[in-house]
Amino acid sequence: MNSQPETISNKTIAAIVATGLMSFCGVIVETSMNIAFPKLMHQFGVTTNIVQWMTSIYLLIVAIIVPLSAILKAKFKTKTLFITAISLFICGVVIDSTAPSFWVLLLGRAIQGIGTGISLPLMFNIIMEQIPKSKLGMMMGFGNLITGIAPAIGPTLGGIITTSLGWRWIFIILLPFLLISLFLGIWGIQQKSPLRQVSLDFISCILIAITFSGMVYGFSNLSAVSVMSWQVGGAILMGLIAMVLLIIRSLHLETPILDFRLFTNHRFAGHVLIFFLTQMCSLGFAFLLPNYIQLVNGNTALTAGLVVMPAGIGGAIFAPIGGRLLDKLGPRKPVMTGAGLMALSIIIFTTITLRMSNQSIMFVYIFYMVGMGCMMGTIMTSALASLPHHQQTQGNAFLNTLQQFAGSLGTSLTAMIVALSQRGGSGANATAIGTQHAFIMLFIFVVMILITIWRVVPKSLRQK
Structure with a gap:
């Protein structure tokens, strides 16, 4: 990596906050709107499988655009990409806040997906380029905190806004944050890498x-x-x-566009596997627990959001702490600690699945999310540090692309397992049994994570 001063300039901090805020808004919309699905179905007269495209179209567009990030970064200035991305996102938010029909609503979500797909890798590219090695882990953790706290507050925020103001306000309330992000980005984003002529x-x-x-x-x-x-x-x-x-x-x-030769680097490939499985587990949990609270324990969506919120906040807070531990101790200790907490939590959940109270869910889930928070930024940092500097933009594109797909896959697999159980039985007990089976699958994933960590995660961070 290029030599850098040990201090972090105000402009660099502003650039990270600007790009992070936009990613934060993208995740907030995704998680908040899930709560509003029943109201959308009633207002626009659409079915469950149709309304799900509010999430699916967004994730699909993001997954298609993110792989282009390395090419876009080489061809266009970072500030130009950011302004384009946030302009598209603001346009999509305005369309959705005034949408007269469901199909216009979907159009707005697709435009937001293009904006998020362009902006999502920018924050981590800026961190890897402009942050000194001694503070790299902490800032990667801070970046994960910005985006990680959104899933924690999204369902609760969506429930409160939908109940008190109406679902359109989920979009309207984001506009001040997006404008702050725009002004910070215009002031703070600097061009540190030379542009190159590359063909698409x-x-x-x-x-x-x-x-x-x-x-x-x-x-x-x-x-x-x-x-x-x-x-x-x-x-x-x-x-x-x-x-x-x-x-x-x-x-x-x-x-x-995506250089698959990176996977001949076995250390990078192992880190990608850990990152992918961790994201699958986390999105699986995000599906299982709120549904259990509603379908088994008989509570409202707002209650479900409030029960899982402390864990999400805990995970977001521990993201920079895990990064700081990486800076001091190297990646293996915080990653093994985080994976150990995840494994312990899943064992407990698997054991008590058939009789989980909301209080036990809240308490055990906090341990899981703290472990996940310690891991995610550390794994990203260690994965990118295993690559030569000129390949790190490509590595970042892979990680951000797979993050979207892992979320979709984790949700789909857990939903399938629960649905199979529900077809074989009826009522809350069938859902509880299906949830237990899904936890067993997630535990297998965590065992694979632990084995891979032991084989590929180094004791100290060595950047190439």
């Missing part, structure tokens, strides 16, 4: 779109339709074929 391979773009369209669509239907149907099996097969073709094409291009 349109065949790769098409293959990326087919890959994620097939995967997201297929897995989103997993809990409702047979695996052998074209909506699930056919869509996933189409996505897999496109992904294989994308890999083959990328290996023959000098400057591919």
Whole structure:
């Protein structure tokens, strides 16, 4: 990495906060709107599988745009990308706050997805480029805090706003934050890396779109339709074929959109696996626990949001703490500690699933999220530090892309397991049994995480 002064300038901090605030707004909308789905279904006369596209279209667009981040960063100034991204996001928010129909609402969400897809990698690129090595872990943790606290407060905020003001205010209330982000970004974002002339391979773009369209669509239907149907099996097969073709094409291009040669670095590949499985577990939890609180314990969506909120806040707070531990102790200790807390929490949840009170859910989930908070930023930092500096933008593109897909996959798999149990039985007990089975799957993932950590995460951070 380039030599840097040990102090962090005010402009660099402003740039990180600006890009982080925009990502924060993107996650807030996603998690808050889930609570408003019943009202949207009633107001616009759409079914459950249609209203889910409020989330699916957003995640799909983000997953398609994020892989382009390395090319975009090479061709365009960082400030130009940021202003374009936030302008699109503000446009999408205005459209959604005034949408006369559900399809206009979806259009707004798609435009927001383009903005988020452009901006999401910017914050971590700025951190890796402009933060001194001695403070890298802490600032990566701070970046994860900004985006990590959004899922914690999103469901509760969505419940309060929808109940008291109406769902349109979920979008309206974001506008002041987006304007603050815009002004901070215009003032603070600086160009530190030289621009390069790189060509955009349109065949790769098409293959990326087919890959994620097939995967997201297929897995989103997993809990409702047979695996052998074209909506699930056919869509996933189409996505897999496109992904294989994308890999083959990328290996023959000098400057591919996604450079799969990075995975010949076994340390980076192992970190990516840890990151992917951790994200799957976390989004699986985000689906399982609120549904358990509502369907098994018989509480409202607002109560469910309040029960899980302390854990989300705890996880966000421990993100910079985990980063600080990385700076002092190296990556392995905070990562092993975090994974250990995750494993212990899942064991407890699996044991008590059939009789969980809201209080026990709140308490045990705090331990899980604290562990996850310690891990995520540390794993990202250690993964990118395992690459040469000129490959870190590509590595960041992979991590941000897989984060979106892992969330969709984790939610879909846990939803499928619970749905299978509900079909075999009825009432709260069937949901509880399905939740227990899903916890067993998540525990297997955590065991895989622990084994991989032991094999690939170094004791000290060595940047190339």
